Amino acid sequence: MNSVDHRERTDSADHRIDGVGDPRRALGGFLRTRRERVAPEHVGLAGGRRRRVRGLRREELAQLAGISVDYYVRLEQGRATQPSAEVLDALAGALGLDGAERRHLATLAGARRGPAPRARVSPLLQRVMDAMAHLPAFATDHRLDVVAWNALGAELMGGLAEPGRRDRNQARYLFLDPASRDVFPEWEDRAVEAVGQLRVFAGRYPDDAEPAGLITELSGRSAEFRRLWATGEVVMCAAGRKRLRHPVAGLLHLDYETLHVPAAPGEVGLVVYVFSADEGSRDAAALARLATAAEEVPGARAG
Template sequence: MDSSKLLGEFLRARREVTSPAQAGFLHAGSRRTPGLRREEVALLAGVSTSYYIRLEQGRERHPSTQVLAALARVLRLDADATEYLYTLAHPWVRPQVPAAALEKVSPSLFQLVNRWHHIPALVIGRRLDILATNPLAEAVYEGMTHVDNCLRMIYLSPGADELYPDWEKAARAKTAQLRAALATDPEDRYLHGLVEELSLHSEEFRRHWARHEVRMRANEVKDFRHPKLGELTFTWEVLTVSGTSQQLVVLASEPDSPTERAVKQLADSIAARNPVPVL
């Protein structure tokens, strides 16, 4: 997909979710459509209305860094969304990754993850594919289908809304991460196919995707409602794998917490089913 078209779609979506009050128009009155008008964005960003319209229509392909900074300010973009804006506007500065390249986890990383018998861990690729998991991580996500990809799992697995106590928040975050992933390679057919698949099968995905929210994966606290162990709280520690666009995610729990005790229970159960052979 043409990055200029993505830029225009992004600007329009963010304009429509930025209220006049947020932009400083305290007496804007009632409106038939939500958000700011094009001429208001142009005024606040210090550009002509015709120039801004060309940006939204994908006809202006070379906005300056000053214009981008002004638009990020007017549309109240956070750091992730601002980086996404710059990436769409200047696609030539990013390294291109072959769309057909198959991501694989190195044997040493795979062995490392599976040697952690008391810590759930997984490896996520640049397309949000789940490339590797250890038995504990698989036990945490017990009952989920479509475990090949984070987006498929949260939108297409029948029990996802039970696993995530705040499913709406989790789904929006994953969708925002997919938007960021697509910015790294707008021509990636796999990612476009994933968007089409999710759009076809999930009304919720279509709703979230239309918001054009952007987010990079980062350390955060996540809650789960496990079918057997009840409420679990993990701190996701996200580590970038050197020399790749993959990320190692470790699900850490507080010492002596109910979650740590539940994880130990899972680990003991796994060990009982798969005893280490004595040599």
């Protein structure tokens, strides 16, 4: 992973695609991957080569958390629902979960059925993004659809304003369009981010059929997606630096920040990505050239 990216990282739900959309199985899969990560000797248990399972056994984790083995087995198998906050806290402590992992565990444990949210770009948000004419910016929803952008952001990301140039779904673009590997030199890092975000959102909105359908589609069409999905990793971008390549601007080293737009009732919050370069740097000059080129692209602003 890119060492300068600052992210919240964890592993998540069952890597089996048919578990998508089922919060109980997602919770069980998350617990299993965390259990398999813990080295027995790190919690005072005997390890060694003779162990036939990775990490902790179920009964060992149950003992460390102070819960019955039967109850833990039912949790991991998706047969127990709505564990208490005390049980979740005990499991998190026994598994050594960090803050991000604890939040994801709570999300999976508390997922409730409900209508799929809709994404809406307010006129104000679009005006704000357009006003940042010299900073590339775009916004995504919980399905990784790019739903808004400014002219410079559209051009930087491979032609968002022109539907024929690239798919506006970030995951589909990464895994199914070879051109994405030219835009993103660290393609593997970007692919891991996309898979990690899909895991988070699939757990948060289990009744939205579109993310589940996207995951199923990509699993059937991309061996690399299947490989990354099987790792169970979750990555949520926060801030950092990325390299992007553009035919006009060349190779760019840009800082990025993520801004979270709160959700209105019945809607989903959006994530806005804003890129920048140090003033007076070669990258800033390249962005300025790209901004000039972007102004010439028809329909460069999102409608």
